[in-house]
Amino acid sequence: MSEQKPLILVTNDDGITAKGIRTLVELMQQLGEVVVVAPNSPQSGMGHAITIASPLRLNKVDLFPGLSAYECSGTPADCVKLAKHFVLKDRNPDLVVSGINHGSNTSISVLYSGTMSAAIEAAIEGIPAIGFSLCDYAHDPDFSHTHDHILKIAGHALEHGIPKGVAFNVNFPSKTDLPLQEIRICRQADARWQEEFDQRKDPYGRSYFWMSGKFVNDDTGQDTDEFALSQNCTALVPCQLDLTDYKIISELQSWNINERTAAIPSPESVETAKRSF
Amino acid sequence: MSEQKPLILVTNDDGITAKGIRTLVELMQQLGEVVVVAPNSPQSGMGHAITIASPLRLNKVDLFPGLSAYECSGTPADCVKLAKHFVLKDRNPDLVVSGINHGSNTSISVLYSGTMSAAIEAAIEGIPAIGFSLCDYAHDPDFSHTHDHILKIAGHALEHGIPKGVAFNVNFPSKTDLPLQEIRICRQADARWQEEFDQRKDPYGRSYFWMSGKFVNDDTGQDTDEFALSQNCTALVPCQLDLTDYKIISELQSWNINERTAAIPSPESVETAKRSF
Numbered sequence: 001m002s003e004q005k006p007l008i009l010v011t012n013d014d015g016i017t018a019k020g021i022r023t024l025v026e027l028m029q030q031l032g033e034v035v036v037v038a039p040n041s042p043q044s045g046m047g048h049a050i051t052i053a054s055p056l057r058l059n060k061v062d063l064f065p066g067l068s069a070y071e072c073s074g075t076p077a078d079c080v081k082l083a084k085h086f087v088l089k090d091r092n093p094d095l096v097v098s099g100i101n102h103g104s105n106t107s108i109s110v111l112y113s114g115t116m117s118a119a120i121e122a123a124i125e126g127i128p129a130i131g132f133s134l135c136d137y138a139h140d141p142d143f144s145h146t147h148d149h150i151l152k153i154a155g156h157a158l159e160h161g162i163p164k165g166v167a168f169n170v171n172f173p174s175k176t177d178l179p180l181q182e183i184r185i186c187r188q189a190d191a192r193w194q195e196e197f198d199q200r201k202d203p204y205g206r207s208y209f210w211m212s213g214k215f216v217n218d219d220t221g222q223d224t225d226e227f228a229l230s231q232n233c234t235a236l237v238p239c240q241l242d243l244t245d246y247k248i249i250s251e252l253q254s255w256n257i258n259e260r261t262a263a264i265p266s267p268e269s270v271e272t273a274k275r276s277f
Numbered sequence: 278m279s280e281q282k283p284l285i286l287v288t289n290d291d292g293i294t295a296k297g298i299r300t301l302v303e304l305m306q307q308l309g310e311v312v313v314v315a316p317n318s319p320q321s322g323m324g325h326a327i328t329i330a331s332p333l334r335l336n337k338v339d340l341f342p343g344l345s346a347y348e349c350s351g352t353p354a355d356c357v358k359l360a361k362h363f364v365l366k367d368r369n370p371d372l373v374v375s376g377i378n379h380g381s382n383t384s385i386s387v388l389y390s391g392t393m394s395a396a397i398e399a400a401i402e403g404i405p406a407i408g409f410s411l412c413d414y415a416h417d418p419d420f421s422h423t424h425d426h427i428l429k430i431a432g433h434a435l436e437h438g439i440p441k442g443v444a445f446n447v448n449f450p451s452k453t454d455l456p457l458q459e460i461r462i463c464r465q466a467d468a469r470w471q472e473e474f475d476q477r478k479d480p481y482g483r484s485y486f487w488m489s490g491k492f493v494n495d496d497t498g499q500d501t502d503e504f505a506l507s508q509n510c511t512a513l514v515p516c517q518l519d520l521t522d523y524k525i526i527s528e529l530q531s532w533n534i535n536e537r538t539a540a541i542p543s544p545e546s547v548e549t550a551k552r553s554f
Contacts, residue, residue, distance in 0.1 A: 006540075030542055043360075047325030047354070048388045048390060055477075055485040077324070080296045081472045081488065098418040108401060110520055112354075113324045124385060124469050155540035157534050163525050165467070185529045190442070192401050195358045208332040211358065238522040243387055244464040245517035251513060255433050258380050263283075263432035265307055273373075 005096035006032035006158050008120075008201060011079045013043040013101065013114025016071045020100035023143045024132065025064055027150050030095060031158060035093070036069035037083035038096045039076060044103070048117040049075045058082055076118035095158055096122035097224060099132035100143055100150075106171050106225045107189040107217065109240060119167040123241055130154060130161035135229060145180045146172045148235045150202075153183065162238075167236040181233040186236050189224035191217035239269035283309035283371035283435050285398070290320040290353045290378065290391025293340060297377035300420045301409065302341055304427050308435060311347035312370070314360035315412050316353060321380070325394040326352045334354060336361055345511050353395035372435055373399035377420055383412070383448045383502045384466040384494065386391035389514060395506035396444040398516055405439035407431060412506060413451035420487060422457045423449045423545075426511045430460065439515075446514040450506045458510040469496035 001256040008028045012241075014022040018115075031180035043049075070087060072079045080096060098118035105113040110203035115131040122129035132150060134141055153170060162168065173180065193213040202208055210238045219224050285305045290296040293315035305311045314335075320326075334350040347364060349356045357373060375395035382390040392408040400405035409427060411418055428449055439445065446465075450457065472490040479485055494503050502512035 007440040031540060035515045042330065045324070045327045045329040047327070047394065049324040049326045050321040050322045050389055050488070051490060053319065055487055057472075057483075057485055063285065078488070082486065085472055085474055086476075086486070094379075109548065111397065111401075112327055117324065120388065126390075152534060152537060153543050155535050158540040160532060163401075163522075166522050166525060169520075178409065182535045185526050185534070187523065188525070190520050193361055197333075197359065197362055199363075206334075208334055209359065209363070210332055211327070211329060211355070236524050236529070236534070237520075238500070239520040240522035241385065241388070242465050243465070243514075243516040243520075245443050245465065245512060245515040248443060248515050249462050249464070251440065252513070256431060257433050257462070257513070260429060260431040260460045261436045263435040264428050265309060270418070 008275065009083050009093040009096045010034055010036045011038045011041065011076055011098050011118045012047065012094070013076045013118065014037050015042045016061065016108065017043055018102060019140055020134065020143065022104050023069070024097055024100050026148060028035065028154065031154055034067055035083065035087060036067060037072055037079045037087055038070035039074055039079060043075050043114045045112055046075050046114040046117065047112050048077055048120060048203055049073060052075050055222050056082065061121065064071065065270065076114040077121040080118050080121040083167055092126070092127055095154060096127050096129040097154060100128050100146065101133035101138040102139070102141060103133065104135040104171055105133040105169060106235065107191040108193065110188060114240065116167065116169055120239065120241060122211065123167040124163065127156045130157060130168040130170055131147050132170045134174060142175040145175050149180070149183055153236065165241045167237045169239050171225055171229060171235045173232050181231060183234040183236055184224040184228040186235045186237050187223055189226040190219040191215060191226060191253040212242045283307040285311050286370040286374070287311055287313045287374045288315045288353055288356045288375050289396045290316060290323065292397065293338065293348045295379060296417055297379050297411070297420065301374055302344070302378050302547070305431065307428065308431055309371065311344055312360065312364060313341055313344060314349055314356045314364055316356060317348035317350055320352050322389055322390045323387050323391040323394065323452060325397060326353055326468070327354050328352060335363065341363040353391040354398040355481050356523060357395050358399040361434040369404055371405070372431060373404050373406040374409065374431060377423065378410035380410065380414040381392060381448055382408065382446060383506065383512065384468040385470065387446055387465060392518050393446055393516065395446065397518060400442065400444035403441065405434045407434060407445040407447055409447045411449045418437065419452040422452050426460055430513065442518045443515050446507060446515065447515050448512045450454045450509050455509050460511045460513055461505040462511045463502040463514050464500055464504050465503055466494055466503040468492060468495040468503060494539060
């Protein structure tokens with residue numbers, strides 16, 4: 001590393017006043033020059049949303065003494081885009097960190113995660129990026145056991161860089177009386193959310209729904225993020241930006257997809273269907 | 278296929294009144310029994326957002342004569358969840374189709390795409406799913422050249438199923454005087470959006486930003502979705518739900534990430550940093 005301190009952009013999806021981002025800012029100040037651009041309100045569940053249909057606001061705030069910090073009306077991905085192109089005037093940070101999220105982002109949750117959308121957005125821009133999440137949904141959780149692992153992972157990312165087209169998804173077990181074990185490099189567990197909907201009536205008699213769900217993990221592999229967390233380890237999954245499933249391309253070639261199948265009705269029945277539409 | 282008609286769920290992200298979903302509904306009626314659950318307003322750029330912090334509304338609408346159709350206050354992913362668990366009473370559709378989107382969802386845009394988030398949500402539930410997009414952002418584009426390819430792709434998906442953990446991302450070139458060529462199975466091009474921000478003042482003198490951008494494709498491969506479209510072909514990319522980058526796991530093991538690096542300052546300088554915070 002050069003004598004000049006690395007430039008580190010910090011963001012999150014719980015909003016700029018959350019305890020998780022304050023913890024992360026304090027840790028990153030030990031590693032470099034920190035700039036904060038984060039949402040002005042919670043953005044959980046926003047996936048990789050960006051704001052294209054409405055204008056964005058960006059305001060300097062005085063929440064972090066001595067630091068350049070901005071709150072943004074947009075999503076975590078918007079924050080990274082605005083940070084790079086406006087706040088940093090197209091200077092690339094050396095590292096983007098997002099979090100610490102108040103809640104798990106393991107397994108399939110990576111797809112719904114605002115925390116990881118910021119990291120993935122930075123990776124698209126070619127910047128080393130890490131999302132940090134604590135498996136504890138409390139407003140005021142204890143992050144103290146994560147400090148050493150955050151410094152190690154961010155330190156390694158600054159020293160080695162992160163391979164192109166990859167962002168790290170890091171999840172920590174919640175604090176217990178047991179000591180935190182090592183950092184493990186994992187794959188994403190093949191688990192999912194089983195949704196539940198709570199149907200209610202508003203004061204005007206109209207229905208509305210609250211969505212909730214329970215996490216279902218039938219993946220018994222010992223190389224997953226979920227397994228590592230069950231062993232009180234920190235789980236690091238390297239996430240790629242290319243969603244192509246290369247394994248099944250050749251299988252699909254054998255479908256002869258340019259030929260019609262039996263599933264498509266005859267032209268006569270299609271005409272009938274059209275007239276009845 | 279059995280005598281019973283397959284059950285097909287249709288959704289989109291441009292909203293239930295868009296021309297694209299009307300076209301898709303009409304085509305799917307040729308293949309099976311159609312149920313429509315789609316957003317009540319445009320959701321473009323929503324990525325894989327889900328609505329957890331506010332309640333959802335779902336209303337039956339009479340937009341498609343003879344069909345069961347609902348508009349939903351949520352995102353495309355919400356629509357799939359509500360459709361399965363509430364409208365269909367946990368009966369799985371045989372196929373979920375999303376679109377036809379008014380605009381491209383090729384390459385890295387798959388991550389920002391509401392159209393594809395609906396298809397990916399269905400794939401998480403184990404349902405064969407396809408997102409269809411036309412590379413034309415007009416409000417009233419000509420979809421007529423896409424009909425035959427949509428029927429073929431959906432017909433093959435009904436006949437063969439789609440491998441577990443995969444959703445199809447299908448993009449069509451916009452209509453020109455040249456005939457549409459064949460369907461090609463492709464990989465996601467390694468391209469990205471280069472953002473631009475237009476800074477303006479509101480009537481009260483405060484700044485706001487419009488985000489726009491231009492698409493930059495330096496990927497010269499002839500097996501990409503972008504290349505297929507440039508040849509006036511339909512591009513089909515099989516997208517996986519597992520973001521793990523398996524290739525780099527062994528590289529990361531060699532980092533010895535549980536050891537400290539030179540990038541982490543000594544305990545003394547950390548103490549100084551803490552006091553100055």
